Amino acid sequence: MTLPSFKRRTALRGLAAATAALALPSVALAQDRPKVIRISYSGAGTGGRPITGGTIISTAHQQGALEKEFAKDGIKIQWTFNPGAGPATNEQLANGLADFAHHGDLPIIIGRSTGLRTKILFSYTRFGSSYITGPIDSQAKSLEDLKGKRLAVFKGTASQLTLGRILKKHGLTERDFKTVSMDGDTLRAAIATKDVDAGFIAPFDLAARGVGKLIYETGPDPDLTAQGVFWASEEFERKYPDIVQRVVTTLIRVAAWSSDEKNRDAQYKLWSNSGTSYYEYQKTFADTPLKWRLSPLLDEYFVDNLRKSIQQAKEFKLIRRDVDINGWLAPQYLNTALKDLKLEGYWPEFNAAGKPRVAQK
Amino acid sequence: MNTASSSVAYAPPSAAPLAPLVPRWRRLAAWLAARALALATGLVLPLLLLAFWQYAVDRHWLAEQILPPPSLVRDSLVELWDNGDLTSNLAISLKRLGWSLLIGGGSGLLLGLAMGVSRTVKAYVYPGFQLVSQFPVIGWVPLLIIFAGIGEALKVSAISIAVVVPVAVNTYQGIRNIPRALLEVAAVYRFSFWQTIRRLVLPAASSSIFNGLRQGVMQAWLSLVFVELLASSEGIGYLMVWGRQLLQLDIVVVGMIVIGAVGIVLDRLLAWCASRLHGWQRRAY
Amino acid sequence: MRIVNALRQADLRGLVLPLAFLALWYAVTRLQLVNTKLIVPPGAVLDAAWKVVASGQLLAGLQASLVRDLSGFAAGSAAGIALGLLLGVSRWAERLVGPTFHTLKQISLFAWLPLLSTWLGTGEAAKILFVALSAFYPVALNTFEGVRGVTRAQVEVARVLGFNRRQLAWRLVLPAASPQIATGLHLALLYAWLATIGAEYLLGASSHGIGNVVIRGKAAFHVELIIVGMLLIGLVGMALNRLAAAVEARVLHWRGPGH
Numbered sequence: 001m002t003l004p005s006f007k008r009r010t011a012l013r014g015l016a017a018a019t020a021a022l023a024l025p026s027v028a029l030a031q032d033r034p035k036v037i038r039i040s041y042s043g044a045g046t047g048g049r050p051i052t053g054g055t056i057i058s059t060a061h062q063q064g065a066l067e068k069e070f071a072k073d074g075i076k077i078q079w080t081f082n083p084g085a086g087p088a089t090n091e092q093l094a095n096g097l098a099d100f101a102h103h104g105d106l107p108i109i110i111g112r113s114t115g116l117r118t119k120i121l122f123s124y125t126r127f128g129s130s131y132i133t134g135p136i137d138s139q140a141k142s143l144e145d146l147k148g149k150r151l152a153v154f155k156g157t158a159s160q161l162t163l164g165r166i167l168k169k170h171g172l173t174e175r176d177f178k179t180v181s182m183d184g185d186t187l188r189a190a191i192a193t194k195d196v197d198a199g200f201i202a203p204f205d206l207a208a209r210g211v212g213k214l215i216y217e218t219g220p221d222p223d224l225t226a227q228g229v230f231w232a233s234e235e236f237e238r239k240y241p242d243i244v245q246r247v248v249t250t251l252i253r254v255a256a257w258s259s260d261e262k263n264r265d266a267q268y269k270l271w272s273n274s275g276t277s278y279y280e281y282q283k284t285f286a287d288t289p290l291k292w293r294l295s296p297l298l299d300e301y302f303v304d305n306l307r308k309s310i311q312q313a314k315e316f317k318l319i320r321r322d323v324d325i326n327g328w329l330a331p332q333y334l335n336t337a338l339k340d341l342k343l344e345g346y347w348p349e350f351n352a353a354g355k356p357r358v359a360q361k
Numbered sequence: 362m363n364t365a366s367s368s369v370a371y372a373p374p375s376a377a378p379l380a381p382l383v384p385r386w387r388r389l390a391a392w393l394a395a396r397a398l399a400l401a402t403g404l405v406l407p408l409l410l411l412a413f414w415q416y417a418v419d420r421h422w423l424a425e426q427i428l429p430p431p432s433l434v435r436d437s438l439v440e441l442w443d444n445g446d447l448t449s450n451l452a453i454s455l456k457r458l459g460w461s462l463l464i465g466g467g468s469g470l471l472l473g474l475a476m477g478v479s480r481t482v483k484a485y486v487y488p489g490f491q492l493v494s495q496f497p498v499i500g501w502v503p504l505l506i507i508f509a510g511i512g513e514a515l516k517v518s519a520i521s522i523a524v525v526v527p528v529a530v531n532t533y534q535g536i537r538n539i540p541r542a543l544l545e546v547a548a549v550y551r552f553s554f555w556q557t558i559r560r561l562v563l564p565a566a567s568s569s570i571f572n573g574l575r576q577g578v579m580q581a582w583l584s585l586v587f588v589e590l591l592a593s594s595e596g597i598g599y600l601m602v603w604g605r606q607l608l609q610l611d612i613v614v615v616g617m618i619v620i621g622a623v624g625i626v627l628d629r630l631l632a633w634c635a636s637r638l639h640g641w642q643r644r645a646y
Numbered sequence: 647m648r649i650v651n652a653l654r655q656a657d658l659r660g661l662v663l664p665l666a667f668l669a670l671w672y673a674v675t676r677l678q679l680v681n682t683k684l685i686v687p688p689g690a691v692l693d694a695a696w697k698v699v700a701s702g703q704l705l706a707g708l709q710a711s712l713v714r715d716l717s718g719f720a721a722g723s724a725a726g727i728a729l730g731l732l733l734g735v736s737r738w739a740e741r742l743v744g745p746t747f748h749t750l751k752q753i754s755l756f757a758w759l760p761l762l763s764t765w766l767g768t769g770e771a772a773k774i775l776f777v778a779l780s781a782f783y784p785v786a787l788n789t790f791e792g793v794r795g796v797t798r799a800q801v802e803v804a805r806v807l808g809f810n811r812r813q814l815a816w817r818l819v820l821p822a823a824s825p826q827i828a829t830g831l832h833l834a835l836l837y838a839w840l841a842t843i844g845a846e847y848l849l850g851a852s853s854h855g856i857g858n859v860v861i862r863g864k865a866a867f868h869v870e871l872i873i874v875g876m877l878l879i880g881l882v883g884m885a886l887n888r889l890a891a892a893v894e895a896r897v898l899h900w901r902g903p904g905h
Contacts, residue, residue, distance in 0.1 A: 087605065087607070087608060091427065091764055091767070092767070094423075094424035095765075096424075114425070114609075115426060116424075116426060155603065155606045156606030156608075178595075181599075181603070185864075186592070189864065195512065319607075402738075403742075403746070406742055406745075406746040427764045428765075484659040484660060485659050492884070495880070495883055496879075496884075497836075497839060497840045499843055500879040500883070501876070503861070503863070503864050504876055507872065583754050583755055583756065586756040587844055587848075590848055591847060602760070605764065617753055617758070620754050620757045621752045621754075
């Protein structure tokens with residue numbers, strides 16, 4: 001039995017209005033959430049492929065941790081992998097295309113010195129050894145042997161700052177060499193074809209292929225290593241602090257998984273999807289406990305190292321203006337995450353000299 | 362980016378010819394005034410663009426990190442000039458250009474000459490040459506990088522390839538266009554082969570050869586910038602890469618200005634040479 | 647029958663050098679006279695070519711590159727014709743815009759790329775704009791010269807016939823300048839392809855295109871892939887050149903035997 005037409009129309013209109021009324025609050029709520037979270041990664045796998053390794057962020061990406069966390073809110077995660085590393089991430093930030101990023105210390109210092117506004121949420125790498133690798137037939141035994149020769153490093157990235165520190169320790173500067181700027185892929189090829197006399201890159205894959213040889217290694221020296229940061233853009237942090245918290249908590253959970261020695265092997269396997277071999281990760285992460293290497297804490301060591309980086313960046317003429325550390329760190333998210341996940345004390349805190357402050361649990 | 366058809370450099374409209382009865386100084390004054398007017402009108406647009414640039418910077422249309430203010434660019438230009446970075450890098454780039462022009466121009470000339478003069482050479486070489494010449498120069502670069510690495514050898518060889526093609530093509534066509542009558546006159550005078558080359562072929566084809574050289578220079582400059590942006594440790598292109606890595610876009614703009622300036626100088630130099638050459642030709646005939 | 651006759655008449659001497667080169671290449675790799683990692687045998691190149699074509703990668707890349715190329719070319723050429731027309735027709739426009747135009751022309755094409763890619767990112771926008779820029783200059787210059795070549799007599803006839811401004815431009819000036827415009831478009835097509843490939847080399851490891859196939863080959867040290875990519879780039883360049891030359895000949899032919 002059909003209703004008379006005008007009654008049907010009214011009923012339909014009423015139904016439409018009711019649906020709209022129900023939908024309205026969720027629309028209003030949607031204004032409080034972004035539709036997409038954009039994360040930039042200052043690096044890419046070999047050949048520019050969008051899978052990386054070596055950090056907890058890579059692990060989180062491959063495990064899909066953030067995607068799972070935000071699936072229920074209907075928020076998409078958009079990952080951008082930059083073969084152009086830190087400098088490329090800076091450009092994205094300048095264009096307003098990044099909400100979060102994984103970044104080396106030098107590029108983010110450069111960014112801040114030119115006025116890019118970010119908030120540091122946590123750190124993610126430290127105490128890694130640095131290597132200078134040369135072609136297989138290289139006669140050089142030390143850095144001094146390479147004076148005046150072609151030395152390749154990816155300029156504008158954290159590697160350049162670390163190289164600067166290493167050179168300074170030996171009383172040298174970049175100008176004592178013919179420094180060339182090359183990204184990872186190009187550098188590997190250049191060492192294989194003997195195009196450069198040395199490069200700032202790990203030797204293991206190249207040595208295994210018979211085309212490279214280690215010339216110099218720093219070992220896990222806390223004075224020399226670079227550290228990375230994970231940041232949120234100031235704008236995003238101001239608008240959606242709750243989203244930032246959830247991102248941080250999820251990533252810290254992954255960090256705990258990554259730092260567990262039980263998962264070392266599984267993690268290497270995940271990372272090897274980036275094109276760098278399992279073998280190389282095994283060698284480069286061999287010398288330090290995972291909890292030390294992958295610690296996300298913004299502890300005294302971190303802050304001190306950051307200050308040193310800023311001062312050295314100025315000294316090596318890599319930045320033109322001073323960088324103020326005040327108001328840059330936002331440790332509250334990290335601390336809340338640690339409390340919520342009951343991970344306080346899981347990672348050891350380090351003092352400025354790079355020694356653990358309290359005994360590990 | 363010079364094109365084949367535009368072989369004459371741009372020149373502002375000159376003053377209308379005055380009657381010879383007008384005193385010299387008046388003519389000079391009029392000529393100067395016309396020049397000044399041309400300069401002034403020419404400057405209107407650049408000044409407007411500069412103002413627009415400054416306006417865009419003030420209004421933050423693009424983040425200040427990627428849109429440097431004009432004053433910063435000017436300061437960087439001065440600073441780079443003062444500390445020698447600019448001149449040393451520019452010198453390196455120009456040296457590369459010079460070598461490539463020598464090698465590429467020389468080989469192109471020889472190739473074009475051989476193809477133009479000898480029927481057999483042309484039959485064997487020309488089709489293959491045509492094939493290879495339509496290949497964009499930069500297509501060669503990755504292969505060259507594998508074989509020659511990224512040192513000077515790569516850069517000079519890549520840029521030389523860019524020069525060989527226009528020089529060879531224009532030389533060949535210049536020789537082909539020599540009127541039969543001239544060749545017959547040379548035969549009547551019983552010129553030897555080398556005499557024919559030296560006293561007939563080269564002068565007659567000279568304007569084409571020069572045209573080819575001109576195109577070669579422009580192609581070389583184009584490829585030089587490309588190669589330096591791709592893989593270099595020194596040079597003007599490298600300076601731009603360096604500026605970009607450090608998020609100092611003002612250095613990038615300084616690089617562009619310098620590249621443009623060199624382009625202008627090269628163009629004017631070649632135009633002047635061309636006019637001298639044409640002058641000679643007119644006098645000879 | 648015609649084919650056989652054509653073959654007989656064709657000068658086969660031109661094939662000698664390329665064939666000799668191929669033979670040498672094959673021999674050298676067969677006899678292991680060189681490092682076969684670097685100088686790969688022709689068979690391997692064909693093999694790699696087949697693999698890459700079969701995987702559809704090549705076609706997809708080619709398509710992406712051509713789309714970029716042609717859209718940039720179209721945009722740049724349209725702008726070039728417009729500006730060339732303006733500069734040619736109006737003395738004042740030429741005095742005002744001319745010097746700036748000719749000065750900016752001297753900035754070597756690739757010097758624009760770092761700035762453009764910083765402002766627009768490494769996505770399609772920057773590449774297409776760059777390609778448009780490369781096509782813009784040759785077309786603008788040639789259109790300008792073509793328009794300048796229109797004689798007074800022609801314009802007077804048009805005035806007598808009562809043409810208005812738009813008709814003047816559309817039905818007299820542009821057709822009269824069409825040979826030069828065709829030359830300009832020919833050059834622009836070549837430059838556009840050059841710019842497309844160059845932009846792909848310099849900008850994108852993360853996007854699709856023929857240039858990216860080559861870059862990937864270089865990163866993974868697959869010389870075969872590099873050669874395949876190079877050959878394809880060359881072939882497309884040649885095809886575009888032939889196409890443009892044919893169109894140009896057509897236009898000149900239309901102009902009549904007097905040209």
